[in-house]
Amino acid sequence: MKLTNPFKKKTIQKEVAVPLTPEEIPAPTDLESFMRRGWAYHSRGKEQEAEQDLRQALKLDADSVDANYVMGLVMKAQGNKEEAIVHFKKAVDLIEAGKIEDKSKKEIMHRLANGHYNELTLGDWNLEKEIWQHIS
Numbered sequence: 001m002k003l004t005n006p007f008k009k010k011t012i013q014k015e016v017a018v019p020l021t022p023e024e025i026p027a028p029t030d031l032e033s034f035m036r037r038g039w040a041y042h043s044r045g046k047e048q049e050a051e052q053d054l055r056q057a058l059k060l061d062a063d064s065v066d067a068n069y070v071m072g073l074v075m076k077a078q079g080n081k082e083e084a085i086v087h088f089k090k091a092v093d094l095i096e097a098g099k100i101e102d103k104s105k106k107e108i109m110h111r112l113a114n115g116h117y118n119e120l121t122l123g124d125w126n127l128e129k130e131i132w133q134h135i136s
Helices: 031-043 047-060 065-077 081-096 103-122 128-135
Strands: none
Touching (some): 031 047, 047 065, 065 103, 081 103
């Protein structure tokens, strides 16, 4: 009888380098790659570059919840309140129209997009009703 150690570390067959900076990401060609690089730029505070990539992503799919949400974040970071509101509202509308199938992602994205929308329009995230209806 041969015993194996279930805690033994497995070796990785092939290592793939993951780009650490937006500049290391290959030139985007599709929605996913424009989103990836746009997020990377936004996370480093490079809002102009993020905006360029996200505009390209939205040209490819104007009904992308993720692209609208991140564009809202970028516009908010740039102080462009009106355009941020438009993108957060569109993200909320798309979510409510069933654009996201995964229940957990749907709930999280709805709260985030709605919270930013409320903050910009009302001055407060104002999610008490939404949160309490899920707790009750």
